[in-house]
Amino acid sequence: MAKVVIAAVGSRGDTAPLIGIGTRLQAEGHDVTLTALPVFEELITSCGLRFRPHEAMSMAAGDLSRMGEVENPAKAVMEFMSPRGMQRAGEALLTAMADEPADILLLSPLAELAGHPLAEARGIPSLGIRLQPWSATADFTPSTVGGWSAGPVLNRAVGRFGAAWLDHYYRKPLAALRSQLGLPQVSARALSKRRAAAEWPVLHGFSPSVVPRPQDWRPGLDVVGYWWPTRPLGWSPPADVVQFLESGPPPVYIGFGSMPMPTAESVRVSGLIAEALRTAGVRGIVQAGWAQLAVSSDDVITIDEIPHDWLFDHVAVVAHACGAGTTAAGLRAGVPAIALPGFAGDQPFWARRLRRLGVSAGTLSQRKFTADQLAAAITRAMTDDELRVNAKIVATKLAEDDGPGEVAKAVARLTV
Structure with a gap:
């Protein structure tokens, strides 16, 4: 059985479904660690999983792991999503996983920037785990911009443009993270094309009865059904x-x-x-x-x-x-x-x-x-x-x- 590390970056809604993945993998005999924000330690350990904290969302504008206490949420989110913020987030993830052995990395979207080079540096496989459809398709625009439809041609163009823009926007933090891991410099766009050509697997945790898998997606992009959060062991309602x-x-x-x-x-x-x-x-x-x-x-x-x-x-x-x-x-x-x-x-x-x-x-x-x-x-x-x-x-x-x-x-x- 494998040593599996799941990297979650985001809110409770981004983290809880990945606990459902972790408990299933653990039930099948795998050794599972979930790395997430410190605020989710009890949520994760109470479900029987090993927890490794990271500080990927602690920012000068406010700790996004405790967003309800941040005075200016919009400013904090913008700082986190900036190239500097994402570089700091990636460095925090690398620090958290530096001495954590792994046979495979399961990467949530905001963990991919650091997770891809880490998997490459260790020579181990990785797997994308997404709760929303991001990849370009003729069916709709990417979910993160609303999923509206402007027709097949424009839908796909918007998706491709968005992916290329993100590669350009985060090119410097990616280069810094690769340098930190001793990897050769390759452009973000070239790495994205390399993953697509290799049919890097990405599993989407929603039901095909809610969002059918687009027929124009490349092989390796699959819609598999929801990942239901696990209840804490011994939980009872208040x-x-x-x-x-x-x-x-x-x-x-x-x-x-x-x-x-x-x-x-x-x-x-x-x-x-x-x-x-x-x-x-x-x-x-x-x-x-x-x-x-x-x-x-x-x-x-x-x-x-x-x-x-x-x-x-x-x-x-x-x-x-x-x-x-x-x-x-x-x-x-x-x-x-x-x-x-x-x-x-x-x-x-x-x-x-x-x-x-x-x-x-x-x-x-x-x-x-x-x-x-x-x-x-x-x-x-x-x-x-x-x-x-x-x-x-x-x-x-x-x-x-x-x-x-x-x-x-x-x-x-x-x-x-």
Whole structure:
């Protein structure tokens, strides 16, 4: 069996699904280490995995591992994503993995900049693990720019241009990381072409029933099914949450996950949520998250982190920011959705997918929605039988996938 190192760089939503991969690999006899932000140590070790911390997201503008405490989230993210920020992140990853033996590296997208040269320097295989479709296709533009469609030719052109731009933008940090590892200098674009020619394997952790594999993708790019987060060993739900759920009809869940908000915005949005729930006449369960939402009344409870695979089985509707993980959890539970995406990243992409699947009661701008708009969407989600039927159909299809099993098969092939 292989010594597997999984490199996760990102928020809880980026990390938790990779725990599902790790526990499956460990159950099949592999020796697994997951390297991630220090804030996720308990989340990872409580699931029985070995943890190796890295400081890839600790920046001068604020520690992105604790985004909810950062005064200027936008500035912190921009600094992290800058060439200097990504070089520091890559160096932090190399430091964390310097003395960690490995037969194979599993690389999340933000770990690839350092992970590719590290695998090359050690002479070991690597495997891409992505929660969103990034690669160019005629079907849609890359998910990270919204996944909108401008027609086959332009869709593919946008994807190719984006990939080439990223290679150029991060050419200097890549050169510095290769130099640190004693590797010869090769351009980022040449290395990307080399990986494509070699059909470097990338597995996508979402269901083909949600996003079918584009037919024009090269061999090696595969869609394998969701990687469900593992519950902590011995976990049980908080008593106050159980009591709330048992005290009335299923509530509406509202949360923004790892989306940070300035304090004033958090207060404003919390007020809108409270008003919308009152107007719709429904009970609510609000997740504080990095937005630090806070709503409390006889019919509303605010909670901290709780496994969504348990919680969503007890709610009637899931209203969320459309991060990949929360989108998946809502689909798995088979309940209607309300999309509250931000303006950037993959959130608009997943909002469009929810609408296309016929499970979304509406898409509202995260920055501009009103209490009346949210209340109307809640009412539709609670009363539209077609949405509920469609949601159940999607959930049935997801149950047929075995995403972690497909990763395990790929690891076995690459480490023979």
